[in-house]
Amino acid sequence: xxxxxxRAWSAAAAVPDPEVxxxxxxxxxxxxxxxxxxxxxxxxxxxxxxxxxATAMIEMxxxxxxxxxxxEARIERVLSPPWTTDWITxxxxxxxxxxxxxxxxxxxxxxxxFDDPVVTCPRCASTATRKISxxxxxxxxAQYACTxxxxxxxxxxxx
Amino acid sequence: MxxxxxxxxxxxxxxxxxxxxxxxxxxxxxxxxEDLALPNMALDLIGTARTLYDYAARLEGKGRSEDxxxxxxxxxxxxxxLLCERPNGDFAQTMLRQLxxxxxxxxxxxxxxxxxxxxxxxxxxxxxxxxAYHVRHAGEWVIRLGDGTEESASRMKxxxxxxxxxTGELFEESEASAALVAEGILPARAGLRGAWDRVIGxxxxxxxxxxxxxxxxxxxxxxxxxxxxxGHLLAEMQYLQRAYPGATW
Numbered sequence: 001x002x003x004x005x006x007r008a009w010s011a012a013a014a015v016p017d018p019e020v021x022x023x024x025x026x027x028x029x030x031x032x033x034x035x036x037x038x039x040x041x042x043x044x045x046x047x048x049x050x051x052x053x054a055t056a057m058i059e060m061x062x063x064x065x066x067x068x069x070x071x072e073a074r075i076e077r078v079l080s081p082p083w084t085t086d087w088i089t090x091x092x093x094x095x096x097x098x099x100x101x102x103x104x105x106x107x108x109x110x111x112x113x114f115d116d117p118v119v120t121c122p123r124c125a126s127t128a129t130r131k132i133s134x135x136x137x138x139x140x141x142a143q144y145a146c147t148x149x150x151x152x153x154x155x156x157x158x159x
Numbered sequence: 160m161x162x163x164x165x166x167x168x169x170x171x172x173x174x175x176x177x178x179x180x181x182x183x184x185x186x187x188x189x190x191x192x193e194d195l196a197l198p199n200m201a202l203d204l205i206g207t208a209r210t211l212y213d214y215a216a217r218l219e220g221k222g223r224s225e226d227x228x229x230x231x232x233x234x235x236x237x238x239x240x241l242l243c244e245r246p247n248g249d250f251a252q253t254m255l256r257q258l259x260x261x262x263x264x265x266x267x268x269x270x271x272x273x274x275x276x277x278x279x280x281x282x283x284x285x286x287x288x289x290x291a292y293h294v295r296h297a298g299e300w301v302i303r304l305g306d307g308t309e310e311s312a313s314r315m316k317x318x319x320x321x322x323x324x325x326t327g328e329l330f331e332e333s334e335a336s337a338a339l340v341a342e343g344i345l346p347a348r349a350g351l352r353g354a355w356d357r358v359i360g361x362x363x364x365x366x367x368x369x370x371x372x373x374x375x376x377x378x379x380x381x382x383x384x385x386x387x388x389x390g391h392l393l394a395e396m397q398y399l400q401r402a403y404p405g406a407t408w
Contacts, residue, residue: 050285051178051206079210079281082288133192134296135199143192159288 004071008041009034011069015061018054019138022099025058029087032078034066041071046083049139085158096156097122102129102144104158119155121146131155163276164218165238165335166345168228169381171211172239175229176389177260178204179396180247189250196296200257203289207282214278230400234390235383238333242325244380244389251314254300255322258362261293263329266354270346279344298362305366312367319368327376329355336381 012034013026025031025045032044043062047055059075066073085104088096093103105117119129126148133143141154181201188194212225223231242260247253268287274280304311330348332340339345363370379385399406 047206047285049203049206050210050282050289051202051204053202080277080284082281082284084288133196134292134299135192135196137195139199139202157292159292 011065012062018057023092027092041066041073044076044078046078102155104156124149162335162338166339167215169238171208174204174208176239177243230397241380252318254297255318258297261290262358265290266351276344302366305368324373324377328378333381
């Protein structure tokens with residue numbers, strides 16, 4: 001017998017990220033928890049970046065998934081403690097790599113001012129990569145290129 | 160409570176106005192990578208502004224929304240730093256303005272992560288990392304341009320000559336923020352000077368730039384005394400809500 005709370009969690013956890021659909025909100029660690037409060041499923045969600053335009057879509061997706069699973073639903077946005085890339089699960093990192101996005105390297109917040117991390121190419125696993133730009137197609141990514149296989153790729157910024 | 164409301168609005172205004180300025184580059188940046196970078200940095204700033212306006216609206220308790228505070232106040236009610244409203248100018252000027260701002264906000268938010276105010280603490284935890292990223296990005300450009308070609312170096316020197324006079328204001332307190340500093344809710348801006356000087360000094364040394372003397376520091380934003388440029392910015396930013404009151408999508 002699966003508890004209602006566990007069922008609500010499963011429904012919410014399966015929602016894909018709208019920008020990076022290979023990973024779910026649970027893989028990214030932005031779905032903090034789902035609790036039943038007086039019959040209402042309350043999902044607590046942490047945004048990745050302050051201005052992430054996907055935040056509203058993610059919250060709507062989770063609310064819709066909970067309703068589809070038969071729950072009254074409410075979303076609570078949680079700013080503290082702040083989300084960091086450390087919260088991306090090992091499975092989430094592997095899914096990102098297979099999808100062609102290099103997962104964040106190392107622990108968040110450990111970088112010196114102009115010290116670049118060693119980023120591994122998600123296609124050929126070479127570490128002979130170079131940064132093209134600090135910012136990529138979304139706020140959470142930077143642009144890199146592999147000098148071994150020649151492929152450009154997105155790197156999930158470590159914050 | 161009114162001090163908290165005013166101080167939160169000051170911070171919100173800084174972030175919205177600078178964020179709007181950066182967004183003006185969208186579609187006009189000198190290269191594709193920067194055309195992505197500038198709106199991404201704008202999003203960081205506008206996201207921070209939204210959380211702060213939402214908080215301000217709740218503190219005020221008069222039924223105004225974050226949108227009302229952003230789009231339905233007039234020039235003299237805005238409390239942003241003069242630096243934030245300076246026009247984009249050329250790319251050198253935009254990057255230097257970003258560096259000056261981010262280099263003060265990084266230590267500001269770093270000192271605010273333990274604030275007794277939960278919203279300030281929440282904003283600080285996210286913004287401190289974003290500001291560190293902006294310092295890196297803008298700092299690299301200041302170095303690249305300052306220690307670049309004859310043309311880029313002259314543009315960078317021009318940007319310093321234009322913008323440095325607005326940096327003193329970064330370290331001033333308003334009546335509202337001074338009250339919050341006294342309560343331990345916000346960090347004292349005077350205490351951020353050392354960190355700012357170190358980062359700017361390090362980047363300027365590599366960029367072959369000199370920190371200029373400023374005979375006439377420019378200040379007044381916190382009292383609603385702005386330059387001619389803010390009105391033009393607001394006219395464009397607020398146009399839709401003024402022309403079609405209450406419009407949503």
